[in-house]
Amino acid sequence: MDFASVFCKKPVLNKKIEADIFRTLRYVRSDKLKQILQNLLDEALTEIMKSEGIESDIPEYTIETPNNPDHGDFATNIAMKSAKIFRKKPMDIAAKITETVKHPLIKSAEAVMPGFINFRISDTFYQDIVKKAVESDEFFTSDYGRGRKTMVEFVSANPTGPLHVGHGRNAAYGDSLARIMRAAGYDVHTEYYINDAGNQMNNLGKSIYVRYLELLGRDVEFPEDGYKGEYIIDISKALLEENGGKIAEMPEAEAVAMCLARGLTDITNEIALTLKNFNVDMEIWFSEKSLYKSGEVESSLKYLMDRGFIYEKDGALWFDSTKFGDDKDRVVKRSNGEYTYFTSDIAYHKNKYDRGFMSVIDVWGADHHGYVKRLSSAIEAIGYEDRDFNVSLIQMVSLLSSGERVSMSTRAGSFITLDWLVEEVGADAARFFYAMRDYEAQFDFDIDLAKKKSSDNPVYYVQYAHARVQSLLSKAENEGIKFELCTHLDKISSKEELELIKKIYDYNSVLEQASRGRQPHRMAYYLQELAALFHAYYFNNTIINAEDSELTSVRLSIAVAVGNAVRNGLGLLGVSAPDRM
RNA sequence: GCGCCCAUAGCUCAACAGGAUAGAGCAACGGACUUCUAAUCCGUAGGUUUGAGGUUCGAGUCCUCAUGGGCGCGCCA
Numbered sequence: 021m022d023f024a025s026v027f028c029k030k031p032v033l034n035k036k037i038e039a040d041i042f043r044t045l046r047y048v049r050s051d052k053l054k055q056i057l058q059n060l061l062d063e064a065l066t067e068i069m070k071s072e073g074i075e076s077d078i079p080e081y082t083i084e085t086p087n088n089p090d091h092g093d094f095a096t097n098i099a100m101k102s103a104k105i106f107r108k109k110p111m112d113i114a115a116k117i118t119e120t121v122k123h124p125l126i127k128s129a130e131a132v133m134p135g136f137i138n139f140r141i142s143d144t145f146y147q148d149i150v151k152k153a154v155e156s157d158e159f160f161t162s163d164y165g166r167g168r169k170t171m172v173e174f175v176s177a178n179p180t181g182p183l184h185v186g187h188g189r190n191a192a193y194g195d196s197l198a199r200i201m202r203a204a205g206y207d208v209h210t211e212y213y214i215n216d217a218g219n220q221m222n223n224l225g226k227s228i229y230v231r232y233l234e235l236l237g238r239d240v241e242f243p244e245d246g247y248k249g250e251y252i253i254d255i256s257k258a259l260l261e262e263n264g265g266k267i268a269e270m271p272e273a274e275a276v277a278m279c280l281a282r283g284l285t286d287i288t289n290e291i292a293l294t295l296k297n298f299n300v301d302m303e304i305w306f307s308e309k310s311l312y313k314s315g316e317v318e319s320s321l322k323y324l325m326d327r328g329f330i331y332e333k334d335g336a337l338w339f340d341s342t343k344f345g346d347d348k349d350r351v352v353k354r355s356n357g358e359y360t361y362f363t364s365d366i367a368y369h370k371n372k373y374d375r376g377f378m379s380v381i382d383v384w385g386a387d388h389h390g391y392v393k394r395l396s397s398a399i400e401a402i403g404y405e406d407r408d409f410n411v412s413l414i415q416m417v418s419l420l421s422s423g424e425r426v427s428m429s430t431r432a433g434s435f436i437t438l439d440w441l442v443e444e445v446g447a448d449a450a451r452f453f454y455a456m457r458d459y460e461a462q463f464d465f466d467i468d469l470a471k472k473k474s475s476d477n478p479v480y481y482v483q484y485a486h487a488r489v490q491s492l493l494s495k496a497e498n499e500g501i502k503f504e505l506c507t508h509l510d511k512i513s514s515k516e517e518l519e520l521i522k523k524i525y526d527y528n529s530v531l532e533q534a535s536r537g538r539q540p541h542r543m544a545y546y547l548q549e550l551a552a553l554f555h556a557y558y559f560n561n562t563i564i565n566a567e568d569s570e571l572t573s574v575r576l577s578i579a580v581a582v583g584n585a586v587r588n589g590l591g592l593l594g595v596s597a598p599d600r601m
Numbered sequence: 602g603c604g605c606c607c608a609u610a611g612c613u614c615a616a617c618a619g620g621a622u623a624g625a626g627c628a629a630c631g632g633a634c635u636u637c638u639a640a641u642c643c644g645u646a647g648g649u650u651u652g653a654g655g656u657u658c659g660a661g662u663c664c665u666c667a668u669g670g671g672c673g674c675g676c677c678a
Contacts, residue, residue, distance in 0.1 A: 080618080082617090082618070082619090082620080084617070084620085085617090086620095086621075087616090087621090087622095087624090088621070088622075090621095091621065095620085095621085097619090097620060097659095100620080100658065100659080103658070104658095109658090110658070132621085133621090134620090134621080134658060134659075135658075136620075136621070178678070215678070218677085218678065219677070219678070220677090220678060334676080335676090336676050337676095338676090347603080347604080347674075348674095350676095351675090351676045352676095353676085354676040355676060356676075358676085360675095360676070360677080360678090361677075361678050362678095385672095386605080386606065386671085386672060386673085387672055387673065388672095388673085388678095389604085389605050389606075389672075389673060390604075390605080390672090390673045390674055391673090392605090393604095413605080413606075415606065415607075415671080415672085416606095416671065416672070418671085456613090456614070456615090456626095457613090457614070458614085458615085460606065460607075461606085461607065461608095461614080462606080462607065462670085462671060462672095464613085466613090469613090475640070476626085476627070476640095478625090478626065480640050481626090481640070481641090483640085484638085484640050484641075487638080487640090488637085488638070488641090491637075491638060492637060495637055496637085499637095526617095529617070530617080532617095533617050536617095536618090537617090541614095541615080542615090542617080545614090545615055545616090545625080548615095548625070548626080549624095549625080552625085555641055555642070556641090556642065556643090558637080558641080558642090559633095559639095559641065559642045559643085560642080560643095562636085562637065563637060564637050565637095600638090601638080601640065
C-alpha cells in the first residue's frame with residue numbers, strides 16, 4: 021500500500037481518523053534516535069517470536085520520552101503490547117528484550133513493572149543535541165510532511181466589514197498552523213477566499229448607497245438587513261468627497277454597483293492591513309467571483325453531472341450528497357436559475373485540487389459545522405482519490421464584558437474589532453493569547469483582562485528567556501570574556517542541564533504533534549515549559565564566568581540552544597523574539 | 602426532535618496514537634535583589650478529571666447512557 025492511497029481513502033473529517041491512518045502506515049519517525057530504537061525493538065521482537073515459533077505482526081507500540089526522569093530518557097510499552105501474542109507476562113517479555121537490544125548510544129535498558137522498558141541514553145547524544153541546536157535552525161524543522169503540497173485556507177470572512185476578535189482566533193490559528201506545518205516539512209500555502217459574489221454583496225452595495233443618499237440629506241429608508249456599522253458611512257463619505265453627488269444621479273442599479281465596487285476594495289484592503297498588523301502571512305487572495313467569470317462554477321457542476329451525482333427536482337438541480345452520508349441532498353442550482361453558495365464552493369475546492377494541492381485544510385467557525393459533510397461529500401464525488409480534505413472547526417469566541425456574554429454580529433455593527441485588540445494589547449500578546457487555547461475549546465474573551473493584564477501575558481515570560489540569552493551574549497562580548505560555543509560539551513553533567521537539553525530535544529516531537537493534530541497550542545505550552553526550565557537554570561547557575569572559559573563555553577552553548585528554540589518556536593506562533601526587553 | 606463541540610484545582614487552561622505519581626499560569630500564603638535584566642527564582646496550599654456503567658494488563662483520554670453549557674439543522678451566505 022502506498023502512502024497516498026492509504027492517506028486519502030476518502031476525505032478525512034477528524035484527527036482521529038487521520039491518526040488511524042498514520043498507525044497503519046507505521047510512520048517513519050524523522051527523529052533519528054527514536055528511529056534507531058524502533059528498528060532495534062522491531063528486530064528484537066521478531067527474533068524472540070522466531071525462537072518461540074510464533075508468527076504474528078509486530079503490534080503497535082509507542083516510544084516516548086517520559087515525564088518522570090526516574091523512567092529514563094526513553095520508554096516503550098512494546099512488551100505490554102505484545103503480551104497477548106506471546107501469552108506471557110509483559111515483564112518476562114520485557115526482560116528478554118532488554119537482553120537483546122544493544123547499541124552504542126544506549127547506556128542501559130531496564131525492564132520495570134508493569135512491563136515498560138526504560139532506556140538511558142549516552143551523554144554524547146545530548147552533547148550532540150546542543151551542538152545541532154546552536155549551529156543551525158534546521159534542527160528546529162522536520163521532514164514529517166515529506167513535502168506534501170498543502171493549502172491552509174483561513175479567515176475568509178465575508179468582505180462586508182472589519183475583522184472582529186472571532187476572526188482573530190481563526191487568523192491566529194490558521195497562520196500558526198501554516199507556519200508549523202511548513203516547519204514540519206509540508207509545502208504549505210495560505211489563502212483567503214473572498215466571497216465577493218452573491219446576495220450579501222448586493223446588500224453591502226445598497227447599504228453604502230443609502231448612507232450616501234442620507235449624507236446628501238435625502239430621506240431614504242435603510243434596508244432592514246443592511247450593514248449598520250459606522251465603517252459603511254465612512255465609505256459613503258469617501259465616495260461623496262471624491263465625486264460630489266454624482267452617484268445619486270445615476271440609475272439605482274448602476275449606483276449600487278459603484279458603491280459595491282468601492283466598498284469591496286476598501287473593506288478588503290482594510291482586512292489585509294489588519295491581518296498584516298496581526299503578523300498573519302496571507303499569500304493568496306482568491307475571488308469567488310472569478311470562479312463565475314472563468315466558468316468553473318458551471319464546469320464543475322457539469323463534471324458532477326457527468327459522473328451522475330446531480331438530478332433535477334422541483335425545477336432545481338440537486339447534488340446527491342446522501343450517497344456520501346449527508347442528511348439530505350443539497351441544491352446546487354435554484355429554480356430561479358441562480359447557483360447556491362455551495363456550488364461555487366464545490367468549484368473552489370475542485371480548483372484547489374486542480375492546482376495540485378494534495379492536502380487541503382479549511383479553517384472555519386464552528387457554527388459552520390453543518391456544512392462540512394456536504395462539502396466533503398462533493399469532494400469525494402469529484403473523486404481525487406489521492407487527496408485529502410480536513411476542516412478545523414474553530415470553536416466560538418464569546419466576549420466577556422464584566423461577566424456578561426456579548427454576542428458579535430457584523431450586520432448589527434456590534435463587535436470588537438481585531439484592530440482594537442491589537443492596538444490595546446499588541447500583536448505579540450494577542451497572538452500568544454489565542455495560541456494558548458485548543459481550537460476545539462470555546463474561548464471566553466475577557467475584554468477587561470486583555471486590557472488590564474497585558475503584562476501578565478505569558479508571552480513576555482517566553483520572550484524574556486530569549487532576551488536573556490541575547491543579553492548574555494552581548495555581555496560576554498562587551499566584557500571580552502573568552503568562550504567558544506559548542507566546545508567542552510563533555511563537561512555537561514548536572515541534572516539541571518540534562519533536563520534542559522532534553523527539553524530542547526523535545527522541540528521536534530512537539531512540532532510533529534502540533535502538525536499532526538493541527539494544534540498550534542502545543543507549541544505555546546512547550547515554549548512556556550522550556551522558558552521555565554531556562555529561567556531556573558539561569559537563576560541557579562552563573563552562566564558567564566571570567567575565570568573559567570570552558571565552563572562559560574558550555575553554559576553559553578546551552579543558553580544559545582535555548583534561545584534558538586525559543587526564537588524558532590515563537591516564530592511559528594507569529595510572535596517576535598526581541599533581543600532586549 | 603436530530604447532529605457536532607465542550608465539561609479537569611477557586612479562575613483560565615494543559616496532559617504527546619490508551620501508559621507509570623493528572624500539570625502550568627493567575628488568584629492566596631511564606632521566602633530570595635551588594636548578583637549575567639527580579640518581566641526572574643524557591644516553597645506552601647489547592648483534585649472522587651460532571652455522574653453511572655462498559656472495553657483491558659492499564660482510561661482524563663475509547664464505547665454506551667445521563668446531566669449541564671455552546672453551536673448547527675434554508676432553493677441564505
